[in-house]
Amino acid sequence: MASTIGRRSTTWVAWCVATLLTTFVAVPAAHAATAPVITSPGAQSSPSKVALSLAMKLTGGTTPFAWSATGLPVGLTINATTGVISGTPTSAGTVTSTVKVTDGAKLSHSVSFPWATGVLVTNPGMQGVATGTAASLPMKAAGGTTPYTWSATGLPAGLTINATTGVIAGTATTAGSYTVTVNATDTAKVAGSAPFTLNVGPAPVVTSPGNQSSPTLIATTVPVTATGGTAPYKWSATGLPAGLSIDIGTGTISGTPATAGTTTATVTATDAKAIPQSVSFTWATGVFVDSVPSRGSATGTAVSLAHAARGGTAPYKWSATGLPAGLTINATTGAITGTPTATATYTTKITATDAAAVAGSVTFTWNTGPGATVTTPGAQAGTTGTAVSKTISATAGTTPYQWT
Known part of the structure; x- marks a missing residue:
């Protein structure tokens, strides 16, 4: 009986110890694992x-x-x-x-x-203006009670800040690097300021690529280059046709024009001193009919003139106005065929309209008349090594003649 009681006491003590160890050891371990x-x-x-x-x-x-x-x-x-x-x-x-x-x-x-x-004045970062070129740099601020009174220190000769608008404007006359501090003071006399570096020097010269015409839905690449200033240049552009973008490092414009229309694109090269220079040009996109030079056709002589178009979504539907009498255009192929019947000068316009109803056209002058008649000089003979000179003549048509 005594040994049984002893065994039960030992078991109870062991259970108590195990419970205490579990309670006081496991909880702190959980706490240490997930501190905020x-x-x-x-x-x-x-x-x-x-x-x-x-x-x-x-x-x-x-x-x-x-x-x-x-x-x-x-x-x-x-x-x-x-x-x-x-x-x-x-x-x-x-x-x-x-x-x-x-x-x-x-x-x-x-x-x-x-x-x-x-009052917090926005730091514009490093800025640059070209020597001898009119400049305009707007400053910005927020907070306090508007309006602000603006002032600045350290401006290059030729530049001033508008006390009401905060725009720095004028024509800088002396090249150099200037530390400018712009101040904005609100109506409660609370002021804020921001310093920045303003470089004055020669601007890069951007070479205009000229006016552009790009068929829609066809990939295009147009490089733009610059010289002068301080390389490397950082490139940007506004007004590009939808689907085109400019490479910030190289100035190359590329992509696939997605819509038809004409925009004014402006490309800017900003040099390492933050001095910018820009060029603007027009950029037309859409369906383009290959150009046709002024033409002449003899009355009574059959004509066959093929045309091609690019861009948009084929197939094209062809039409024309101002065709010489006796000629028609094939609505599917764009070929103009027939025999001119009258003597006249026509202003002919050929139009190709794509599957999305986007149209492109080309206009040219078409003259018709009797044409020139070359007078045959008859059979000719020449001696090897002996110079030859022979005048060929023509009649009718409209002088002067162009000989080939």
Whole structure:
């Protein structure tokens, strides 16, 4: 009986020890595995009197999370559940904000970062203007109470800033690299500023590719080149037909025009000192009928004239206006055939319309008449090594004649 009681006591003690070990060893191990970590948002710059929302990012931890913050700009608060900072800054200055999160296991993490508020002038980055060329550089600001009063220091000779609009304009006269500081002061006398580098020097020279005509739905490549200034160049373009783009490094325009129409394309090369130069040209896209030179056909003589078109979606439907009397156009092939019957000068327009109802045309002059008659000189004989000179004559038609 005593040994039985002893065995039961030993078993009970062992069970208690095992339970205690499980309770006090396993729980801390679980806590250590998932500590929360806030990703710092970095330095913040927010215009005063402009609403904002900044979501803090978190990894790890155990839900639920409790957020808090100290040192936020006046007018901002943090949502204790989501960690989103929002509101409208009401004052100007720079503070150090600290955001803290505590997870469901009572583990915490915090980050600190600077936060500037007030009138914020947008730094335009390095800028460049060409010596002797009129320039216009708009400055931008946000926050505070508008309107702003603008001023600047360090401007090159020939340039000034408009106190009302903030546009730097004029014609720089002296080449060099200048450190310019632009200031914007609001109606409450709160000011903001931004320094940037302004280079003055010779601009690159962009060679215009000339006016362009590109069939739609057919790939095209047009290189644009530049010289002078300071290489390398950074290329950009506006007004390109839909489907075309410019290579920022080489200036080559390529792609497949997708729509028909005529645009004004402007290509700009900006050199390593941020000095730009541009060229503009027209760019037509659509269905194009191959050009036809002015023609002449003799009355009473059969004519057969073929045409070709490019671009759009085949097949084409052909039509023509102003054809010489006696001639017709084949609506499927575009071939003009027949025999001219009258003497006249015609303005002929040939049109090809694709399956999407996009049309292209070509216009040319077509003269018809009796034509010239060459007078045969009869059989001729010549001696090897002896110079020959023989005049051939013609009659009728309209002089002067072109001989071949």
